[in-house]
Amino acid sequence: MPSPSTLSASSESPPDKQRTVLLDVAFLRLWTGATASGLATWALPFVLGLAVLDRTLTATGLGLLLAARTVGFLAAVPVAGVLADRHSRRRVVLWAGLASAAAAPVLAAGLDRSVLLMATAAAVAGAGQGACRPAYQALTAEVVDADRRQQANAAMTLSVRVTTLVGPSLAALLAVFLDIWALLVGIGLLWLVAACVPGRGKPSVAGRDDPEPSATKGGTSFVAEFTEGVREARRHPWFLAGLGALTAVIATGYSATGVALPLVSRDEYGTEVVLAGAMTAYTAGALAGALLIARWRPRSPGWSALAGLAAYGLAPLSLVVPAHPVVVMAAYAVAGVGIELFNVPWFTAAQREVAPDKLARVSSLDFLLSYGLAPLGLALIAPAIDAFGTQPVLVGCAIVCFAAPAGAALVPSARTFSQPPTRDDTP
Numbered sequence: 001m002p003s004p005s006t007l008s009a010s011s012e013s014p015p016d017k018q019r020t021v022l023l024d025v026a027f028l029r030l031w032t033g034a035t036a037s038g039l040a041t042w043a044l045p046f047v048l049g050l051a052v053l054d055r056t057l058t059a060t061g062l063g064l065l066l067a068a069r070t071v072g073f074l075a076a077v078p079v080a081g082v083l084a085d086r087h088s089r090r091r092v093v094l095w096a097g098l099a100s101a102a103a104a105p106v107l108a109a110g111l112d113r114s115v116l117l118m119a120t121a122a123a124v125a126g127a128g129q130g131a132c133r134p135a136y137q138a139l140t141a142e143v144v145d146a147d148r149r150q151q152a153n154a155a156m157t158l159s160v161r162v163t164t165l166v167g168p169s170l171a172a173l174l175a176v177f178l179d180i181w182a183l184l185v186g187i188g189l190l191w192l193v194a195a196c197v198p199g200r201g202k203p204s205v206a207g208r209d210d211p212e213p214s215a216t217k218g219g220t221s222f223v224a225e226f227t228e229g230v231r232e233a234r235r236h237p238w239f240l241a242g243l244g245a246l247t248a249v250i251a252t253g254y255s256a257t258g259v260a261l262p263l264v265s266r267d268e269y270g271t272e273v274v275l276a277g278a279m280t281a282y283t284a285g286a287l288a289g290a291l292l293i294a295r296w297r298p299r300s301p302g303w304s305a306l307a308g309l310a311a312y313g314l315a316p317l318s319l320v321v322p323a324h325p326v327v328v329m330a331a332y333a334v335a336g337v338g339i340e341l342f343n344v345p346w347f348t349a350a351q352r353e354v355a356p357d358k359l360a361r362v363s364s365l366d367f368l369l370s371y372g373l374a375p376l377g378l379a380l381i382a383p384a385i386d387a388f389g390t391q392p393v394l395v396g397c398a399i400v401c402f403a404a405p406a407g408a409a410l411v412p413s414a415r416t417f418s419q420p421p422t423r424d425d426t427p
Contacts, residue, residue: 021148021155030143030198034136035159037097037194040104040187041129042167044069047183050175056112065107068119072126074372080131081364082225084138085357090200092135092360097195100128104188108181128191134364139198141351141359153347154294157340161286229361236353238302238417239362241408242346246370248404249312251377252397253335256316257282259381260394264319274325281329282315285336292337293344302417305345306405311338313401316394349417 021027048065051057057065076096084092103125110118136156144152171183178186233239257279265275289308298304311334318331354362384393413419 021144021152024144026143026199027152030136030139031155031159033093033097033194033198034156035163036190036197037129037132038160038163039167039170040100040190040194042164043171043187044125046168046171047180047187050171050183051111051180054180056180061115061118064115064119065122068122069126070375072123073130074368076127076130077133077364077368077372078226079222081134081229081361082222084135084360085229086225088200089135089139089142089360090198093132093139093198094195096128096131096135097191099131100125101188101191101195103128104184104191108184111180130367132194133367134360137347137351137363138360141356143199146352149351150344150348151294153344154290157343158287158290161283161290165283226361229358229365232355232358233362233365236413236419237411238413238419239350239353241411241414242302242306242417243366243369245306245309245404245408246342247373249309249401250370250374252400253312253315254374255377255381256319256394256397258378260316260319260385260390263385263390268322269325274328277325277329278332281333282336285333286340289337289340290344293341300415301345301349302414303409305342305417306409306414308338308341310402310405311335313398316401317398320391320394320398345417353418
């Protein structure tokens with residue numbers, strides 16, 4: 001008999017014959033919640049930065065709050081992965097959003113009074129954000145049919161890219177009329193939308209929505225359940241290879257963007273225009289990539305996705321020697337296209353191939369490693385530049401960005417991001 005993943009893949013109909021996912025009310029509710037959480041997530045650092053300009057928060061305090069939010073995020077991701085597989089994914093989204101919503105007015109209350117109170121609230125806000133990530137990923141698989149998930153994931157990643165631009169911009173616009181306290185309360189309201197608007201999915205795991213889920217009846221510990229998720233990830237060599245490549249690219253390529261691009265823009269070009277132009281080009285490229293992959297079905301989706309991931313190497317490579325600013329912006333635009341050509345098939349493959357009752361845990365492992373190690377790359381790249389110089393470090397980052405996906409592509413199952421049927425699965 002064919003495996004479930006094979007049946008799922010073979011049952012997909014051509015994209016032009018599918019009803020668009022944007023007409024699905026359940027998905028629109030999920031997308032609205034995810035968009036609200038994205039706006040709140042990207043607006044918060046900008047609003048806290050305005051508090052520094054307003055002298056109600058010090059620069060040191062800002063660094064502490066952002067660090068506390070990151071710690072909360074990383075601590076919550078694995079916990080949420082277990083909870084979202086043990087209980088209703090919808091319920092995890094609800095309580096995570098409510099936690100972040102409650103943290104926002106506490107942040108406002110601590111302004112110019114208690115940095116410790118604000119840091120605690122920032123950690124709670126980060127935990128809510130982190131808890132939403134694997135739950136939303138798994139809830140998408142419950143809300144959307146398999147043959148429309150690539151389109152759904154493209155719409156979700158479009159939301160992420162738009163909110164990275166709109167969140168800070170909207171906060172800046174509202175800051176003309178509102179004070180910091182009101183802006184923080186507004187962020188809390190966005191989290192309420194993220195918590196309450198998404199609807200319940202169609203559970204694919206019997207018993208998970210019961211008051212006493214079967215996963216907890218045996219007294220299974222959190223560590224044991226998370227370990228089950230790790231074992232499930234290990235069953236998919238393409239996933240481990242792709243995750244390793246993604247982690248390497250984020251830790252090096254993203255670090256080059258975060259640290260080296262501002263330095264090169266200042267020292268080599270003498271203007272912030274290159275920095276702003278490159279980041280805008282990257283976001284525009286990502287939007288274009290998401291629109292493209294919503295419809296495109298490559299014959300070798302895994303190899304195409306890894307090639308897109310490798311395109312991020314063009315970003316640090318464009319900074320190695322002085323070039324016309326248009327060259328830098330073009331490189332970042334291509335990197336933006338490539339990252340979405342990877343993200344959307346990557347999420348779709350995980351939703352298709354991973355056992356449904358372990359999807360949230362595997363997704364949490366994805367976010368924990370790929371984004372969790374990003375701060376380490378950011379922390380190391382500046383000392384590396386001081387020790388070895390900007391050009392050698394950028395060349396090294398580019399090599400890693402090219403080599404890591406190429407190495408992942410050598411894994412046999414990486415070509416399709418799916419496990420080939422075993423002898424027992426064939427008729």
